[in-house]
Amino acid sequence: MTAVSIRKVSKAFNVGKSNQVDALHEVSLDVKPGEFVSLIGPSGCGKSTLLRLVANLLEPTAGEVMVNGKSAVTARLDQDYGMAFQQAGLFDWRTVRKNIELPLELKGWDKGDRQTRAEEMLQLVQLPEFADHYPWQLSGGMQQRIAIARALAAHPPLLLMDEPFGALDEMTREYMQGELLRICAATGTTVVFVTHSIPEAVYLSNRVVVMSPRPGRITKIVDVSLGGERTEETRNRTAFFEAITTVREGLRGMHAAHVGLGNDNR
Amino acid sequence: MTTTVRRAAYRTFMFIVALALVVVIWETYKALGPADGGKLFGARVLPRTSSYAMPHVWDMFSRFNRPEVRGSDRTVFSAVLAGAWFSFRLSAAGFVLGGVLGTGLAVLMARFRWVQRGVLPYLVVSQTIPLIALAPLVVSWGGKLEVGPFVWPRWLSASVLGAFLAFFPIAVGTLRGLAAASASSVELMQSYAASWTKTLFKLRFPTAVPYMVPAFRLGASASVIGVVVAEISTGLKGGIGRLIIEYAREATGDPAKVYTAIFGAAALGLTMAGVVIVVDAFVMRNRPKESIS
Ligand SMILES: Nc1ncnc2c1ncn2[C@@H]1O[C@H](COP(=O)(O)OP(=O)(O)OP(=O)(O)O)[C@@H](O)[C@H]1O
Ligand SMILES: [Mg+2]
Numbered sequence: 079m080t081a082v083s084i085r086k087v088s089k090a091f092n093v094g095k096s097n098q099v100d101a102l103h104e105v106s107l108d109v110k111p112g113e114f115v116s117l118i119g120p121s122g123c124g125k126s127t128l129l130r131l132v133a134n135l136l137e138p139t140a141g142e143v144m145v146n147g148k149s150a151v152t153a154r155l156d157q158d159y160g161m162a163f164q165q166a167g168l169f170d171w172r173t174v175r176k177n178i179e180l181p182l183e184l185k186g187w188d189k190g191d192r193q194t195r196a197e198e199m200l201q202l203v204q205l206p207e208f209a210d211h212y213p214w215q216l217s218g219g220m221q222q223r224i225a226i227a228r229a230l231a232a233h234p235p236l237l238l239m240d241e242p243f244g245a246l247d248e249m250t251r252e253y254m255q256g257e258l259l260r261i262c263a264a265t266g267t268t269v270v271f272v273t274h275s276i277p278e279a280v281y282l283s284n285r286v287v288v289m290s291p292r293p294g295r296i297t298k299i300v301d302v303s304l305g306g307e308r309t310e311e312t313r314n315r316t317a318f319f320e321a322i323t324t325v326r327e328g329l330r331g332m333h334a335a336h337v338g339l340g341n342d343n344r
Numbered sequence: 345m346t347t348t349v350r351r352a353a354y355r356t357f358m359f360i361v362a363l364a365l366v367v368v369i370w371e372t373y374k375a376l377g378p379a380d381g382g383k384l385f386g387a388r389v390l391p392r393t394s395s396y397a398m399p400h401v402w403d404m405f406s407r408f409n410r411p412e413v414r415g416s417d418r419t420v421f422s423a424v425l426a427g428a429w430f431s432f433r434l435s436a437a438g439f440v441l442g443g444v445l446g447t448g449l450a451v452l453m454a455r456f457r458w459v460q461r462g463v464l465p466y467l468v469v470s471q472t473i474p475l476i477a478l479a480p481l482v483v484s485w486g487g488k489l490e491v492g493p494f495v496w497p498r499w500l501s502a503s504v505l506g507a508f509l510a511f512f513p514i515a516v517g518t519l520r521g522l523a524a525a526s527a528s529s530v531e532l533m534q535s536y537a538a539s540w541t542k543t544l545f546k547l548r549f550p551t552a553v554p555y556m557v558p559a560f561r562l563g564a565s566a567s568v569i570g571v572v573v574a575e576i577s578t579g580l581k582g583g584i585g586r587l588i589i590e591y592a593r594e595a596t597g598d599p600a601k602v603y604t605a606i607f608g609a610a611a612l613g614l615t616m617a618g619v620v621i622v623v624d625a626f627v628m629r630n631r632p633k634e635s636i637s
Contacts, residue, residue, distance in 0.1 A: 135531050155537045167528050170632055171550045180546070184536045214632035 079147045081236055081268040082109040082132055087141030088293075089127055101127040103293035104141070111235065114262065114269045116279035116286045118325065124294025125272040129238050132270060133161055146235060157185060159236040160229030164244040166221035168213035174224050175200070175209040181232045199227040202261055219250040223257065230265060237262070240272045252310075255281055259308055276329070280321045281308065288328035298328035348625070367401050374398050396599045404603040420601065424587060424608035431571055431583035432612055434499055438506020438567040439616070443560065445507060446514030453515075454522040454548065455540065471512050475570060479505055479577040502580055506570035510563035517559020521552025554631065557624045564616045572609055584609045 089102040101124045109115050117125045130136040131143050134150035145153035153159065160181070168177045178196040187195075200206040203223040213221055222242060229237055243251045255278060262269055273279050279286045280302055288298040302321045304312055312318055374393045381397075382390030391397050408421040449467070453460035482504055486496040525547050533543045575585025584605060591602040 130531075133531075133535055135534055154535065157535075157537060159535070161532065161535045163528050163532075165528060167526070167532055169529070169547070169550065171553070171630065181536050184533075184538050184542060184546070212630055212632075 079111070080108045080144070081111045081113065081146060082107070082270060083142075083144040084108070084128070084132070085142045085144075087128075087131060087138045087143060089124070089131060089136065090139045093139065100293035102131075102138075103295050105294070105296055106141075107287060107296060107299075109268060109270060111268055112266050113285065114259075114271065114283045116271045116273055116283040117289060118273055118276065118279045118286055118329070119289030119294075120291055120329070121274075122294075123289040123291035125289060126240050127294065128289075129240050129270060129272055133159060133238055157181065157232055158234055159238050160232065160234040162222075162225050162229045162237070162239045162242045164241040166213070166218070166225040168221055168224055168228070170212065170214055173210050173212055174205070174216070177213065177224060178228050178231050180228060185232060195231055199231050202230070202264070203227045203257070219246055219254060222246065222254060226258065226261065230261065230267065233265065235266075235268060237267050237269045239269065241274065242271075243278065244274065251275075251278070252313075256310065258282065276322050276325050277313070277318075280318060280325060281313065286321075286325050288325060297331075300324050300328060370398070370401060374400070396596065399600040399603065403600040404607070407598075407600040407604050420604050424584070424604050427582065427584040427587040427605070428608045428612045431568070431575065431585065431609075432615065434503045434575075434583060435506050435564075435568045435571045435612070435616055437500075438503040438571055439510050439564050441503060441507035442510025442563055442567055443514055446511035446559075446563065447518050447556075449511070449515045450518035450522055451544065453519050454544075460519070467512060467515060470508075475505060475509065475573050476577050478508070479574045482508075482574075483578050498578075498580055499582075501578060502571045502574040502583070502585075505574035506567035509566035509570035513559050513562035513566060514556075517555050517562070518552055521555030521559075522548045524555060525551040553627055557620075557628065561617060561620045561624070564620045565613050568609075568613045568616050572612075584612060 084105055084107040086104045086106055087102060088100070088104055091099045091101055105124075105128060107115075117128060119125055127136065131138050132145060132150065134143070134145075134154040143150040146158050148156070148158070168174075169180070172180070175193075175196045178199050179192045182192045182195060196209070197206070200209055203226060205220060205223060205227075208216060208220065208224075213224065216224065222245075226242070229239075243254050246254060258269075259282060261267075269282075271279075271282060273282075283302050286300040286302060287296055288300065289295065290297045300321060304315060304317050304321070377390065377393045379393055381388050381392040395403075408424070409419060412418050412420050412423045449463065453463060479501070483498070483501045486498075486501045486504070489496040522544075529547055529551075530543070533547050538546065571583070572585040572588075574580065575583040576589055579589075580586060587605040588602065588609065591598075591605045595602050
C-alpha cells in the first residue's frame with residue numbers, strides 16, 4: 079500500500095472565468111510509507127496546491143488522491159495526517175502544552191491521555207521545560223518545533239509540511255532539519271515536504287520532486303541516496319553535492335525551456 | 345505585569361489631570377466671562393456666569409452632604425447613590441441582554457452569509473432611530489405583553505432600551521472578531537476535521553476576544569445611556585434619570601442640585617466601564633501585549 083497516491087490530478091482555479099489558473103495538470107506521484115519526499119520548484123508551480131489536495135483542503139478538478147489507501151476525504155476525517163505551515167500558527171491563547179493537545183482534544187481523547195502524549199511530544203522536540211509558556215514567549219525556531227509536535231501529536235502516519243522552516247535563519251534551519259529527520263526516524267512517519275531550498279530538499283529527502291509552472295507539473299524526480307544515517311557530516315559528502323547539482327539542473331533545464339517558450343511567444 | 349500597572353497608573357493620573365482641567369476652565373470662565381453671557385445675532389452662544397447658570401464646583405459637591413429636601417434626614421448623596429444603584433442594575437440587565445443578543449447575532453451572521461447580508465443593513469439602520477421616539481413605543485408594547493404569570497415590569501422597558509443601544513457595537517465587534525481567524529488556522533481546524541461549532545469555540549471565539557473587549561466596553565456605556573434616556577423619556581421612577589429631571593426642575597432655587605445627579609450618572613457610566621475593564625484585564629492576561637486593543 080502506498081502512503082500517498084496521486085493519479086493524474088489536475089487542479090484549476092476560477093474554472094470557466096477569464097482569470098482561470100491551471101495550477102496543476104495531470105500530476106501523478108506515489109509516496110511509499112516511511113518515505114521522505116520533497117517538492118521543489120519556482121514560485122507558483124503548484125507545490126502548496128498539491129499539498130492541499132493531499133490534505134483534502136482542496137478538491138481536485140480531475141484525477142484522484144488516495145491517502146493510506148483511502149480517499150483523501152476519509153483520510154482527513156480520520157485525521158491520518160498532520161500538517162505544518164511556514165508560520166507556526168500556534169494559538170496565542172493556549173499554552174504550549176495546550177497547543178500540542180489541540181488535535182487530541184478534537185479527537186475526543188480524555189485529559190490524562192492528552193497530558194501523557196503532550197509530555198511525550200515535548201520530550202521529542204526537546205522543549206519539556208516550556209510546557210506552560212505561551213507561544214509568543216518562544217523564539218521562532220521553538221514555535222516551529224512546537225508546531226511539529228502538534229502535527230505529530232496524534233501519531234499520524236503522514237506529515238504534510240509547507241515550507242515549515244522558511245522563516246528561520248540558516249543555523250536554526252539546519253538544526254531543525256536534523257531534528258525533523260531524527261523525529262521522523264523515531265516515529266516512522268511519511269513526510270511530504272515543500273521547500274524552496276535545494277540543499278534542504280536533498281538533505282532531508284529520499285526523493286526530490288522537481289516541479290514547473292504554467293501549468294504546474296512534475297518535470298523530474300531525483301532519487302537521493304546518501305548512504306547510511308544523515309548527520310551534519312552528510313552535508314560535506316560528494317554524493318550530497320552531486321544530488322544538489324542534479325536537482326539544480328532539473329530546475330535550470332526547466333528555466334531554460336521556459337525562456338525558450340517566452341521567446342517563441344514573442 | 346509591572347508595565348500594565350504603570351500604564352494603568354498613568355491613565356488614572358491623566359484622567360485626574362483632565363478632570364482638574366475641566367474644573368479650572370469652569371471656574372476661570374465663571375470668574376472672567378461676561379456676566380450676561382455672549383450673544384451672536386441675538387442667539388446666546390456663551391452661558392451666563394451667574395451662580396444660577398454656573399454654580400461653583402465646590403457648591404455642587406457640598407450639595408451632596410445636605411438634605412435632599414428641607415427638613416428631610418436623607419442627604420442628596422444617599423438619594424443619588426440609591427438612584428445610581430437602581431439605574432446600574434437596569435443597565436447591567438440591559439448590558440447582559442444586549443451582550444447575549446449581539447453575540448448571538450454575530451455568530452449567526454458569521455455562520456450564514458445570507459443572515460449577514462440580510463440583517464446587517466437593518467442593524468445599522470436600527471441605530472439611527474432616535475431613542476426618545478422608541479422609548480414610549482417599547483413601554484406601550486411591553487405593557488401589552490403578558491405571558492402566563494409573566495407581567496412586563498416597567499423597569500424592563502428601560503433595560504430593553506439599554507440593550508437596544510448595547511447590542512449593536514457588540515454584534516459588529518464580535519462579527520469582525522469571528523471573521524479575524526487567519527485562513528491558515530481555519531485550514532488547520534479543517535485538517536483536524538473539526539466541526540463548525542468546534543471551530544467556533546476553539547478558534548473563532550478566542551481569536552475574537554481582542555475585538556470583543558472594546559466592543560463590550562462600548563456596549564456597557566451604551567446600555568447606561570439607553571437606560572438613563574429611557575428613564576427620562578418614560579418618567580420611570582427610582583433611577584438616576586428621574587433624579588436628573590426632578591433636580592433640574594429645582595434649578596432656579598437650587599442650581600447646584602442637578603449637578604449632583606449628573607455626577608451620579610457619570611459615576612454610573614464609569615463604574616460600568618470599570619467592570620468591563622477588570623474583566624478585560626482578566627481575559628487578556630495571557631495574550632501577547634502588543635495585540636490590538
Ligand atoms: N485559492 C486560489 N485561487 C486562485 N488561484 C490560486 C489559488 N491558490 C493558488 N492559486 C494559483 O495557483 C498557482 C499555484 O499556487 P501555489 O500556491 O500552489 O504555488 P506554490 O508552488 O506553492 O508557490 P510558492 O512557492 O510561492 O508558495 C498560482 O498561480 C496561484 O496563483
Ligand atoms: Mg506555496
